[in-house]
Amino acid sequence: MQNESTPEIPLAADGRPLEQSLQRALRAQKIRAFLLVVPLLVFVLITFLAPIADMLYRAVDNRIVSETLPRTVEALSDWEESENEPPEEDVFIALYYDLFFAAENKIHTRLGSRLNYQETGMSSLFRRTGRRVDRFDTDELTDAFIDFDPRWEDPTHWITLSEHPEFANQLPETAGVWDDWTQLLIAEEDELSEEEPEDLIYFALYRDLNNIGQPVALMDNWSETVSAAQSFEPVSLREQFADADEDWLLPSVWGTIKRFSPTITDGYLLNAVDMQKTADGIEAQPESRQIYGLLFGRTLFMSLVITISSILLAYPISYFLTSLPMRKANLLLILVLLPFWTSLLVRTSAWKVLLQQQGVINDLLVWVGLVDDANRLVMMNNQTGTIIAMTHILLPFMILPMYSVMRTIPPSYVRAAKSLGATNWTAFWRVYFPQSVPGIGAGSILVFIMAIGYYITPAIVGGTEGIFISNRIAYHISSSLNWGLASALGGILLLAVVILYWLYDKFVGIDNLKLG
Amino acid sequence: MSEAQDDQFVVFDSVQKSYDGRNLVVKNLNLDIAKGEFLTMLGPSGSGKTTCLMMLAGFETATHGEIKLGGQAINNIPPYKRGIGMVFQNYALFPHMTVGENLAFPLEVRKIGKADREQKVKRALSMVQMDDFMHRRPAQLSGGQQQRIALARALVFEPELVLMDEPLGALDKQLREHMQYEIKHLHEQLGITVVYVTHDQSEALTMSDRVAVFDDGIIQQLATPEELYERPTNSFVAQFIGENNRLMGTVSTIDGDQAVVKLDNGAETSALAVNCGAAGERTLLSIRPERVQLAHEAKQNVTQAKVLELIYLGDHIRCRMDVHGDTNFIAKIPNAPESHRVAVGETIDVGWPADDCRALDVRSA
Numbered sequence: 001m002q003n004e005s006t007p008e009i010p011l012a013a014d015g016r017p018l019e020q021s022l023q024r025a026l027r028a029q030k031i032r033a034f035l036l037v038v039p040l041l042v043f044v045l046i047t048f049l050a051p052i053a054d055m056l057y058r059a060v061d062n063r064i065v066s067e068t069l070p071r072t073v074e075a076l077s078d079w080e081e082s083e084n085e086p087p088e089e090d091v092f093i094a095l096y097y098d099l100f101f102a103a104e105n106k107i108h109t110r111l112g113s114r115l116n117y118q119e120t121g122m123s124s125l126f127r128r129t130g131r132r133v134d135r136f137d138t139d140e141l142t143d144a145f146i147d148f149d150p151r152w153e154d155p156t157h158w159i160t161l162s163e164h165p166e167f168a169n170q171l172p173e174t175a176g177v178w179d180d181w182t183q184l185l186i187a188e189e190d191e192l193s194e195e196e197p198e199d200l201i202y203f204a205l206y207r208d209l210n211n212i213g214q215p216v217a218l219m220d221n222w223s224e225t226v227s228a229a230q231s232f233e234p235v236s237l238r239e240q241f242a243d244a245d246e247d248w249l250l251p252s253v254w255g256t257i258k259r260f261s262p263t264i265t266d267g268y269l270l271n272a273v274d275m276q277k278t279a280d281g282i283e284a285q286p287e288s289r290q291i292y293g294l295l296f297g298r299t300l301f302m303s304l305v306i307t308i309s310s311i312l313l314a315y316p317i318s319y320f321l322t323s324l325p326m327r328k329a330n331l332l333l334i335l336v337l338l339p340f341w342t343s344l345l346v347r348t349s350a351w352k353v354l355l356q357q358q359g360v361i362n363d364l365l366v367w368v369g370l371v372d373d374a375n376r377l378v379m380m381n382n383q384t385g386t387i388i389a390m391t392h393i394l395l396p397f398m399i400l401p402m403y404s405v406m407r408t409i410p411p412s413y414v415r416a417a418k419s420l421g422a423t424n425w426t427a428f429w430r431v432y433f434p435q436s437v438p439g440i441g442a443g444s445i446l447v448f449i450m451a452i453g454y455y456i457t458p459a460i461v462g463g464t465e466g467i468f469i470s471n472r473i474a475y476h477i478s479s480s481l482n483w484g485l486a487s488a489l490g491g492i493l494l495l496a497v498v499i500l501y502w503l504y505d506k507f508v509g510i511d512n513l514k515l516g
Numbered sequence: 517m518s519e520a521q522d523d524q525f526v527v528f529d530s531v532q533k534s535y536d537g538r539n540l541v542v543k544n545l546n547l548d549i550a551k552g553e554f555l556t557m558l559g560p561s562g563s564g565k566t567t568c569l570m571m572l573a574g575f576e577t578a579t580h581g582e583i584k585l586g587g588q589a590i591n592n593i594p595p596y597k598r599g600i601g602m603v604f605q606n607y608a609l610f611p612h613m614t615v616g617e618n619l620a621f622p623l624e625v626r627k628i629g630k631a632d633r634e635q636k637v638k639r640a641l642s643m644v645q646m647d648d649f650m651h652r653r654p655a656q657l658s659g660g661q662q663q664r665i666a667l668a669r670a671l672v673f674e675p676e677l678v679l680m681d682e683p684l685g686a687l688d689k690q691l692r693e694h695m696q697y698e699i700k701h702l703h704e705q706l707g708i709t710v711v712y713v714t715h716d717q718s719e720a721l722t723m724s725d726r727v728a729v730f731d732d733g734i735i736q737q738l739a740t741p742e743e744l745y746e747r748p749t750n751s752f753v754a755q756f757i758g759e760n761n762r763l764m765g766t767v768s769t770i771d772g773d774q775a776v777v778k779l780d781n782g783a784e785t786s787a788l789a790v791n792c793g794a795a796g797e798r799t800l801l802s803i804r805p806e807r808v809q810l811a812h813e814a815k816q817n818v819t820q821a822k823v824l825e826l827i828y829l830g831d832h833i834r835c836r837m838d839v840h841g842d843t844n845f846i847a848k849i850p851n852a853p854e855s856h857r858v859a860v861g862e863t864i865d866v867g868w869p870a871d872d873c874r875a876l877d878v879r880s881a
């Protein structure tokens with residue numbers, strides 16, 4: 001018998017273990033069910049998860065530095081900021097090449113803005129230097145080469161040189177620059193043989209010829225060329241850069257470049273929590289620039305206040321609605337949803353009309369005499385305004401889940417409690433309320449998560465005191481164009497929501513959540 | 517408490533109830549319930565049983581009339597002060613509390629000490645044989661188990677009066693019968709007063725001391741189960757409780773409690789005048805199938821009947837025949853050696869004693 005060892009496993013009619021054949025039977029069903037879900041899954045993945053993943057990646061993405069300044073980043077690896085000296089000449093040379101091509105491609109300003117997020121002044125430094133970099137005094141070397149042999153002026157002469165099999169071996173720097181040069185021309189759809197080589201190619205050649213060990217004749221008249229080049233007057237790029245902008249001699253500028261040269265950075269995330277990366281490691285931002293902690297705290301605190309005031313308002317309303325016959329309750333629910341019929345902007349602006357100092361509420365209070373005309377209440381452009389308007393706007397999201405949960409609580413529970421001797425209050429608190437908690441939980445999570453990310457209403461009625469972190473995110477996305485920081489802030493917000501979710505699950509239980 | 521009050525532990529005094537201000541759901545209810553009694557309210561759906569119970573428990577107020585408990589009017593006493601135990605149709609066990617917490621709830625709100633509480637909860641649980649289920653949630657119990665917990669919860673604070681609204685409605689037949697026995701047993705053991713609502717007549721008959729048959733907001737008859745079955749006082753009760761054969765006719769003469777009724781096919785039969793009005797009025801004759809006499813047993817009111825159908829039921833045989841033009845006339849023939857055997861298509865004599873043929877009112881419906 002094949003099943004001697006495990007006689008207790010029940011067998012199906014065909015002799016297989018029952019469990020196995022059950023699984024086989026269910027598999028087809030599962031696959032079919034899964035196929036039905038696939039379109040939705042793909043849709044969600046593409047339109048929802050992918051953008052979020054992309055956003056989260058932007059918060060740490062820092063490829064721009066090493067892609068724009070590849071040679072500089074490499075050359076800087078031997079330099080330490082702690083020595084408090086600007087780097088050696090070879091770093092300036094690398095920067096010269098990199099910056100030249102970046103300027104040609106017009107991406108040096110982008111790099112400048114990127115680095116400006118970390119240290120102010122970087123943007124103008126790059127912009128200014130970018131303008132100057134093709135007018136450096138390296139043309140002296142160009143002229144020297146051409147004086148020595150006018151053929152160097154001819155692009156075809158260069159092409160011939162570059163086609164020599166030993167070109168890259170003998171003249172590595174020249175070969176690297178030449179490569180980038182040809183690519184630049186291809187991208188600009190120019191003819192290589194018609195464009196006069198730029199100064200930096202002559203400069204690279206000059207450098208290579210001065211560093212050459214065992215020269216191999218790459219062209220005719222080669223050894224003369226080598227010895228001539230070795231007698232040319234050198235050009236100090238360090239001086240050239242310093243000439244373009246003195247800041248290039250500051251170690252801190254180079255420190256910033258070096259610190260932010262890896263392709264992945266924690267710089268945005270640190271900024272998002274009011275920290276920064278300095279030469280001495282990670283430090284808090286100066287007091288005056290610490291705003292995100294305050295904004296996060298305020299956003300969380302105000303969202304909490306909004307959630308609590310929504311609960312306080314929505315609970316009696318929902319309770320009242322459940323005590324009504326279905327028809328009336330449905331009618332009133334439509335009224336609850338009425339605000340959705342007008343645009344969010346209109347509703348928020350309506351609050352502006354109500355809350356401003358010359359607004360309806362103040363007029364009314366003054367007229368009644370509760371408030372003196374001189375001391376009209378300030379209810380707008382501060383936190384009060386944001387809390388009032390947002391509570392109103394988010395209230396339906398609290399009422400709906402609460403109501404749907406309360407509807408399903410049979411009146412017999414409260415009756416049972418009373419028949420067992422509980423007063424109205426005890427019956428409510430011990431029996432009714434615990435059963436309505438899933439509704440409160442669902443409503444709170446909805447309202448809180450929506451509040452935490454709200455930005456139109458705070459922007460309109462919040463003033464400076466009442467704005468949320470989202471307003472800052474919006475600013476970085478559309479005004480300062482610092483998407484990395486915006487993403488980092490968004491990522492932290494997401495993290496906060498996930499943590500809250502987790503806390504909720506831990507203390508209330510996610511299966512206690514009833515959204516309808 | 518005096519003896520007189522013991523007979524009138526619960527009193528409904530001309531109680532009326534209307535929900536909408538147009539229709540009376542309970543019409544002029546007068547009912548005395550004695551201490552220690554097991555009284556059942558029996559009636560079809562919508563007859564107002566739950567409403568009566570709710571008024572007694574305090575969840576509905578009577579539109580008119582007075583309800584007294586232990587000699588005291590309770591119309592204005594809130595439910596939680598009435599001290600009435602209640603078992604709801606859907607049990608209403610608090611889903612967020614364990615069984616133990618459910619049972620402790622009425623004790624807690626009465627501020628009974630922890631030690632005392634635990635002891636009482638244990639006692640109540642063992643009373644319904646559910647000792648091991650203290651820490652379960654109601655959702656983890658079967659229907660029958662939930663029912664027992666609901667019962668224990670209604671009893672744990674030792675109320676003198678317990679109301680049960682169709683507590684066994686959701687159980688299967690076997691479990692229902694078992695629970696009927698247990699409830700009855702607890703009633704006897706604890707000496708409590710029980711008002712029990714059901715629409716299952718056999719449940720009412722087996723459990724109750726007295727049964728109040730409800731229809732249309734009125735008590736049609738209030739009597740012991742035996743009385744109710746043997747001597748229904750109106751056609752509704754006769755039809756609602758047990759099986760009966762109905763013959764329509766007109767009263768010819770009445771002499772004391774004896775009446776002669778002229779049936780619609782012209783034949784005459786003698787009957788017991790229970791609720792039939794004066795001579796010349798229409799009446800409905802009710803004869804229990806097991807009181808119909810066949811062949812040579814038939815002595816009184818003998819007539820010819822054609823056997824239409826026989827159904828073998830083991831302990832007896834149901835015999836459907838045509839009697840006085842009624843083709844649904846049923847006789848029960850006991851499955852005994854001395855019983856008369858009949859065959860389908862045969863014509864035999866049938867008859868019934870005048871005392872078993874009750875002349876009742878004709879309901880317009």
Ligand SMILES: Nc1ncnc2c1ncn2[C@@H]1O[C@H](COP(=O)(O)OP(=O)(O)OP(=O)(O)O)[C@@H](O)[C@H]1O
Pocket residue numbers: 535536541559560561562563564565566567568715
């Ligand atoms: N809250 C209410 N509002 C209006 N009418 C009601 C209400 N409760 C009950 N009724 C009506 O009162 C009548 C009696 O209802 P009740 O619940 O007392 O019947 P019941 O005898 O318990 O029936 P069942 O056996 O189906 O439980 C019904 O016609 C019902 O429609």
Ligand SMILES: [Mg+2]
Pocket residue numbers: 565566567681
């Ligand atoms: Mg009912």
